[in-house]
Structure formats: C-alpha cells, structure tokens
Amino acid sequence: MSVPFAEVGFAEASWVLIVKSIVIFLVILQIVPVVLLIERKLLGRFQHRYGPNRVGPFGLLQPLADVLKLLTKESYRPEAAVPLLFAVAPVLVIFSATATLAIIPFGDVKNGVGFYGIDVSIGILYAFAFGSIGFYGLLLGGWASGSTYSFLGAMRSAAQLISYEVAMGLSLLGVIFMAGSLSLTEIVHAQDEVWFIVPQIVGFGVFMISGFAETNRAPFDLPEADAELVAGYNTEYGGMRFGSFFMAEYMAMIVVSAIATAMFLGGWQGPGPGFLDPLWMLAKIFALLIFFIWVRATLPRLRYDQLMSLGWKVMLPLATVNALVTAILVVVL
Amino acid sequence: MEARLNVERADWAPPAYLENAEDVISVQRGPEPGGVGGAWRSVRETVRGLKTTMARLFEGPVTIQYPEEKTPVYPRFRGRHKLHRFEDSGLEKCVGCSLCAAACPADCIRVVARENDPAQRVSAGERYAEVYEINLSRCIFCGYCEVACPFDAITMGHEYEMSDYSRSDLVFTKEMLLADPIEKAPLRREGE
Numbered sequence: 001m002s003v004p005f006a007e008v009g010f011a012e013a014s015w016v017l018i019v020k021s022i023v024i025f026l027v028i029l030q031i032v033p034v035v036l037l038i039e040r041k042l043l044g045r046f047q048h049r050y051g052p053n054r055v056g057p058f059g060l061l062q063p064l065a066d067v068l069k070l071l072t073k074e075s076y077r078p079e080a081a082v083p084l085l086f087a088v089a090p091v092l093v094i095f096s097a098t099a100t101l102a103i104i105p106f107g108d109v110k111n112g113v114g115f116y117g118i119d120v121s122i123g124i125l126y127a128f129a130f131g132s133i134g135f136y137g138l139l140l141g142g143w144a145s146g147s148t149y150s151f152l153g154a155m156r157s158a159a160q161l162i163s164y165e166v167a168m169g170l171s172l173l174g175v176i177f178m179a180g181s182l183s184l185t186e187i188v189h190a191q192d193e194v195w196f197i198v199p200q201i202v203g204f205g206v207f208m209i210s211g212f213a214e215t216n217r218a219p220f221d222l223p224e225a226d227a228e229l230v231a232g233y234n235t236e237y238g239g240m241r242f243g244s245f246f247m248a249e250y251m252a253m254i255v256v257s258a259i260a261t262a263m264f265l266g267g268w269q270g271p272g273p274g275f276l277d278p279l280w281m282l283a284k285i286f287a288l289l290i291f292f293i294w295v296r297a298t299l300p301r302l303r304y305d306q307l308m309s310l311g312w313k314v315m316l317p318l319a320t321v322n323a324l325v326t327a328i329l330v331v332v333l
Numbered sequence: 334m335e336a337r338l339n340v341e342r343a344d345w346a347p348p349a350y351l352e353n354a355e356d357v358i359s360v361q362r363g364p365e366p367g368g369v370g371g372a373w374r375s376v377r378e379t380v381r382g383l384k385t386t387m388a389r390l391f392e393g394p395v396t397i398q399y400p401e402e403k404t405p406v407y408p409r410f411r412g413r414h415k416l417h418r419f420e421d422s423g424l425e426k427c428v429g430c431s432l433c434a435a436a437c438p439a440d441c442i443r444v445v446a447r448e449n450d451p452a453q454r455v456s457a458g459e460r461y462a463e464v465y466e467i468n469l470s471r472c473i474f475c476g477y478c479e480v481a482c483p484f485d486a487i488t489m490g491h492e493y494e495m496s497d498y499s500r501s502d503l504v505f506t507k508e509m510l511l512a513d514p515i516e517k518a519p520l521r522r523e524g525e
Contacts, residue, residue: 045393048392050394295383297386
C-alpha cells in the first residue's frame with residue numbers, strides 16, 4: 001500500500017485500520033476526562049486542598065458534570081467575530097490534536113496487527129506538522145473573536161510558536177540520528193538496549209520544556225494567561241466550542257507525553273508479557289502527565305519576552321550542540 | 334555607620350552628596366540576571382520549587398469540609414441571639430424594658446411591652462414583652478443588646494448558620510429566640 005506522502009512501514013487491511021483508528025480515538029477520548037480529574041485532584045493536593053470531591057464518589061463524576069454543563073450552554077458568538085473562522089478554529093485545534101494520535105505506537109506488531117494507527121516513514125515530522133496546525137487554530141480563534149484580549153492571546157501564541165518550535169525539532173534530532181529513522185516504531189525498537197533518555201538527556205530536557213510551550217501549559221500558558229488576558233484566545237468562546245479548545249489542550253498533552261515516551265522512555269517496552277505493552281505505554285504517558293501537572297502547580301507564568309529569550313538563547317543552542325555532538329559520536333563510533 | 338553604599342555595579346556610581354552621608358545603608362542586591370549563573374540559578378530554584386510542592390502533596394490537605402465538619406467557635410463568639418427563661422419557674426427573664434432596642438445601633442430590635450396578668454404570668458417582672466422581634470438581616474452582631482440588658486434575658490448564642498431565601502424569614506420572633514437551636518454549633522473550650 002502506498003500513499004503519496006510517505007512510505008508506510010506496515011499496514012493491514014483497510015477495515016483493520018478503520019477499527020484501529022476508532023479504538024485509539026475512543027481510548028484517548030476516555031483518557032481526557034481522567035486526566036482532567038487527576039489534574040484537579042493533584043493540583044488540590046499540591047495546595048493542601050482536596051480538589052473536587054462532591055460530584056459522585058470521590059468526585060469521580062466531576063468531568064461528566066463539566067461536560068454536561070458545557071454541552072447545554074448556549075453557543076454564543078460576539079458581533080465583532082468573523083463567523084466562519086470563529087467556528088472553524090476549535091475544529092482545527094481538536095483535529096490537529098486527534099490526527100497526531102495516528103502515529104503514536106502503543107505496541108509492536110502482534111498476530112498481523114500493529115498496535116498503532118499507522119507506521120509511516122516520516123513519523124515524527126507528521127506530528128510536528130499537525131502540532132503547528134493546532135497553533136493556527138489558536139491564532140484564528142484569537143483573531144476571529146474580534147476581541148482585544150483574544151487578539152493579544154493570539155499574538156502571544158504566535159510569538160511562542162516561533163520561539164520553541166526550532167528548539168523542539170532540534171532536540172529530537174539526536175534521537176533520530178541514533179535510531180536512524182523517523183518512524184516512531186523504529187525508534188522504539190532502537191531502544192531495546194538502553195532508553196534514549198540516558199544518552200539524550202539534554203534532548204529530553206529541551207523537548208519537555210518545548211512540550212510545555214507546545215501544549216500551552218504552565219509555565220508557558222501565555223496565550224491563555226487567565227490572570228492578565230482573561231483566558232486569551234478563548235475569551236469569547238463558550239459552551240462546547242470552549243470545550244473543544246479545552247479538550248484539545250488535554251489531547252495535546254497526551255500526544256506530547258506519548259511522543260516523549262516513544263522517543264526517550266522506551267515506548268511500550270517494559271517487563272512482562274507482550275500484551276502488557278499498551279499498558280506500559282499508558283503508564284509512562286501518565287507519569288509524564290503527572291509531571292506536567294506537578295510543574296503547573298509549581299511554576300509561575302513567564303513573560304513572553306522571557307519565553308523567547310529562553311527559547312532562542314538557551315534551548316536552541318543547547319539543542320544544536322546536542323544534535324552536533326550526537327552526530328559526531330554516531331559517525332565516529 | 335559600617336554599612337556603605339553598594340558600589341559594585343559598574344554602570345552606577347553614588348552621587349557626591351551620598352559619599353559621606355550617615356543615614357545611608359547598603360541594601361543587598363540580588364544577583365545579576367542572565368548568563369550561565371542565571372541559567373544555573375533558574376534550574377536550581379525550579380527544582381527547589383518542585384520539591385516544595387511535592388512536600389505539600391505528602392502533608393495532605395488541611396481543608397475543613399464545611400457543611401459536614403465545622404470549626405468550633407469560641408465561647409465569646411457572638412452568634413444568633415437567645416432569649417432566656419428562669420430555670421426553676423420557667424418564666425421569661427425579659428421584662429419588656431426596651432433597653433436592648435435603645436442600645437441597638439442597627440435599630441433591628443422591636444419590643445412591645447404589656448402588663449403581666451397575675452393569674453397567668455409570662456415574665457418575672459411587672460411587665461413582659463408581648464412582641465420581641467430581631468431583624469437578623471439588619472443585625473450587626475455587636476452584642477450591645479446583651480450588655481444593655483439588666484436581667485441577662487438576651488445573650489448572644491453561638492449559632493451562625495442563618496441564611497434564608499427571603500428577608501421576611503430573617504425576622505426572628507420571641508418564640509424562635511426562646512427555643513433551643515435545632516443544630517448546635519460546636520464549641521471550643523477557652524484556651525483551645
């Protein structure tokens with residue numbers, strides 16, 4: 001099977017692909033409310049509080065209540081907004097977050113079925129492409145809202161995009177050199193002996209910091225910045241349109257954690273029989289998600305000039321040197 | 334004075350009139366931002382912050398789950414008023430003198446006094462309060478009524494959960510003030 005964009009390493013019959021994509025999408029969709037609840041619970045514990053514990057046993061039904069509330073709210077659009085773009089922006093954001101899920105490997109090929117959406121030769125580039133499209137959603141949403149706060153949020157997300165993307169790409173270059181492939185499955189296979197976090201600790205650090213910026217999470221939640229921009233790009237959004245932005249943020253968090261797991265933490269590899277592979281993957285993703293939440297509970301938001309100087313003056317040189325040294329070592333050894 | 338102006342900065346020199354000033358003290362400056370030192374400090378402080386939040390996680394929550402758990406009040410806490418009866422005879426202590434109404438800065442107490450019928454005494458005195466109303470939506474819980482009362486007939490209780498859906502429900506009548514509160518607020522001992 002060949003598609004015009006890239007070579008496909010391994011592909012099944014079409015109906016298997018369809019079933020797989022539905023299963024992966026549904027599983028990740030179910031993880032989003034779990035992450036939401038874990039975040040609010042943990043954030044509470046980090047601040048000497050309980051977090052939500054009123055809806056259902058231990059507050060387990062809180063995300064359900066939130067979603068119900070968002071679904072039943074009026075879909076409001078300000079007069080100054082550009083109608084089409086205003087409606088398209090949340091779709092774009094959630095589409096890009098979902099599309100990236102296709103290349104996340106949850107396990108090896110077993111009985112003729114690969115535990116991933118699709119294994120393409122461009123692998124990680126695909127993730128980058130869709131990650132950037134997600135930012136167009138924020139930009140459009142902020143600009144099309146016709147509100148100053150939203151516009152400032154959109155401007156900030158543009159400033160953020162140009163300051164972290166280069167460093168993020170370069171930080172993964174070391175891993176790609178060592179694995180000799182862009183395909184995430186190949187990269188996980190290349191970590192049979194040692195996880196890439198050991199030789200590529202610098203790359204991992206830079207990737208995680210950029211990951212915080214990519215997902216608009218604290219300390220880099222400048223486009224949102226509830227304190228000074230009253231939620232920035234999504235100020236004017238309500239109801240499920242806001243819900244889409246919100247869900248996309250959590251999906252992006254899961255995707256970035258999954259990519260970090262596949263690139264640095266050995267992907268699905270772990271002790272135990274083969275059928276545990278997806279669980280290992282999920283466990284590592286959740287560990288990274290908890291790290292995301294931990295950092296959110298700790299660090300204050302950066303000014304956007306601080307983010308830019310961090311991106312250009314610290315992370316970019318670090319990632320470049322890391323890639324250079326790795327390249328030299330890979331050739332020499 | 335030992336402390337001198339901090340003149341380690343290259344781009345700033347103290348003006349001449351401060352050179353020998355007596356009342357100028359040196360202020361400790363933070364380190365200069367940027368550079369390798371700045372990067373190292375930011376990493377170090379980030380790790381310190383992460384440790385701090387993680388320690389909070391293990392200390393556990395300190396929340397008091399309010400409607401189920403309540404903070405005990407102090408004995409002198411000024412909550413909802415209580416009217417009292419004599420324990421032996423069951424007669425009301427209030428004699429309808431209206432001193433509480435006179436003392437009230439919020440003007441929320443209304444007393445209408447009436448002569449006691451010797452056959453059916455209501456209070457121990459000559460007169461009794463036929464109407465005794467406190468408008469709790471206006472009360473500021475200052476406790477002046479308690480101080481003004483010559484017979485200790487009215488005291489401030491410990492109840493503080495008095496929210497209601499309409500203002501008229503907040504006008505407490507004599508019967509309501511005489512009755513024991515349905516749910517007693519937990520009391521803290523003196524010195525606790």
